[in-house]
Amino acid sequence: MDSDKLKEQVELIRQVFEYVQLFKGKTIVLKIDGSVMDHPFLPMLVKDLVLLHRQGIQIVLVPGAKERINDVLTRYNIPWKTVKGTRISTPEAIPFIKMAAFDVSNRLMTQLAENNTSAIIGNWVRARSLGVLKGVDYQETGTVENINVGLVRKALEDGLIPIFPNIGWSATGKPYNISSNELAYILARSLKAEKLFYIFPHQGVNAVEYTLPERISISSEGVVTHLSVDQADSFLELNAGKAQDEMVELIRLGCKACAEGVARVHIVNGKIEGVILKEIFSSRGCGTMIYTNEHENIRPMHLADIPEVLRIMNPFVEEEILLPRNEEDLAAQVDEFVVYEVDSIFHACGALFPAPDASDRGEIAAIAVDHTYTGLGIGKRILSFLVDRARSLNIKNLYVLTTRTADWFLQFGFIEGGIQDLPANKRKDYNRLRNSRVLLLDLEDFRSVP
Numbered sequence: 001m002d003s004d005k006l007k008e009q010v011e012l013i014r015q016v017f018e019y020v021q022l023f024k025g026k027t028i029v030l031k032i033d034g035s036v037m038d039h040p041f042l043p044m045l046v047k048d049l050v051l052l053h054r055q056g057i058q059i060v061l062v063p064g065a066k067e068r069i070n071d072v073l074t075r076y077n078i079p080w081k082t083v084k085g086t087r088i089s090t091p092e093a094i095p096f097i098k099m100a101a102f103d104v105s106n107r108l109m110t111q112l113a114e115n116n117t118s119a120i121i122g123n124w125v126r127a128r129s130l131g132v133l134k135g136v137d138y139q140e141t142g143t144v145e146n147i148n149v150g151l152v153r154k155a156l157e158d159g160l161i162p163i164f165p166n167i168g169w170s171a172t173g174k175p176y177n178i179s180s181n182e183l184a185y186i187l188a189r190s191l192k193a194e195k196l197f198y199i200f201p202h203q204g205v206n207a208v209e210y211t212l213p214e215r216i217s218i219s220s221e222g223v224v225t226h227l228s229v230d231q232a233d234s235f236l237e238l239n240a241g242k243a244q245d246e247m248v249e250l251i252r253l254g255c256k257a258c259a260e261g262v263a264r265v266h267i268v269n270g271k272i273e274g275v276i277l278k279e280i281f282s283s284r285g286c287g288t289m290i291y292t293n294e295h296e297n298i299r300p301m302h303l304a305d306i307p308e309v310l311r312i313m314n315p316f317v318e319e320e321i322l323l324p325r326n327e328e329d330l331a332a333q334v335d336e337f338v339v340y341e342v343d344s345i346f347h348a349c350g351a352l353f354p355a356p357d358a359s360d361r362g363e364i365a366a367i368a369v370d371h372t373y374t375g376l377g378i379g380k381r382i383l384s385f386l387v388d389r390a391r392s393l394n395i396k397n398l399y400v401l402t403t404r405t406a407d408w409f410l411q412f413g414f415i416e417g418g419i420q421d422l423p424a425n426k427r428k429d430y431n432r433l434r435n436s437r438v439l440l441l442d443l444e445d446f447r448s449v450p
């Protein structure tokens, strides 16, 4: 094996160890869509969940049963109707709906048993009738009222995997057909879950199908990679006309879950092998993630972060893209640097140096993104954070000295300048051997790039 590949693998193993530590004892709720339940990758997915469970991560499962319910109702010649995406569950249909819902839960139970893992199906969901909405009587279709959190916690602490069919019961024991998407969101919120996964047959939000707010990062496959809660709110406003679209519904639930304390909501494609492990252990996921706020992962650098910041910068220093800095340099510049950190793993850094001899000017420097995480919009977010920081310091103009990254900066509204445009101090120290290009930005012209 070549040494680069080996280095990459060792790095990955280190990350996995760190993540396992981080998520031990934390709860993850996963809704598995009905179509994924029928996919040949389901056994692999279950195996991955079992691996997570064995590392001490608490797993809660909500299988979707829509397809199975359709099959059963068709087989028994029971007609059904949906209004705005919600099934009207007639008294005649409800026993069959219950049968289908428990059938998919049992299938998961069997898969877990095959992996030597104990699971439990319980009647822990209190529901009530959805009632009559805008003249439509939804009959035995219900909505979740609450969860018996104490009993679910106990099952989790006993090392069991609770499975929730999409059925809830009234105080008098009447069963209702409830939405598994809604159930997963309420479970995540009630159990204060670390993560909520919607495992679907699609790769997250397809950018061309929706109207997107500004400054959204989109992967090379055309999928929206992250949405802060604020961005998710704007997404919902912009796509209000598509309220019945399931993806819009998932964004709505994901947004609520984040606003109510769930750290991250992931909408991922269950037909990709290993998707859950990738999403949990690499933080470079392959679906759409909703998270609490855009600058959430960016914070001022602390002295203890210096070794990690050097680790990120060093490869670029070796390529002469960044100026060399050592520990002492960074310790002296600790107030100017910021870091981008997800789940205690450092992805990037950057700095803003107010010009000592011109109070309305500042220098952007040392933006570096760990090569594993490039192309995810992290660089843009660091720059936009530094621009906000510059504004808060009343800086009006920024400059940057760069040898190889001019094109990247130009897209944000930077323009080409020369040595003569630098503040006097910087002009004096300009390294003619390095011969960096000088780029200038009037903050009024800053363009955030989607």
Ligand SMILES: CC(C)(COP(=O)(O)OP(=O)(O)OC[C@H]1O[C@@H](n2cnc3c(N)ncnc32)[C@H](O)[C@@H]1OP(=O)(O)O)[C@@H](O)C(=O)NCCC(=O)NCCS
Pocket (backbone or CB within 6 Å): 316, 321, 322, 364, 365, 366, 367, 368, 369, 370, 373, 374, 375, 376, 377, 378, 379, 380, 381, 400, 402, 404, 405, 406, 407, 408
């Ligand atoms: C440049 C850098 C900060 C970009 O970070 P990032 O998180 O990958 O950037 P984003 O995801 O926000 O943007 C990615 C886009 O920038 C482009 N890009 C990356 N490096 C580039 C460069 N040197 N020149 C031009 N474009 C570049 C990518 O091709 C990608 O384009 P696309 O969106 O059309 O696919 C990062 O690659 C890096 O750390 N480079 C080395 C250090 C450096 O040059 N720092 C700047 C000097 S202060």
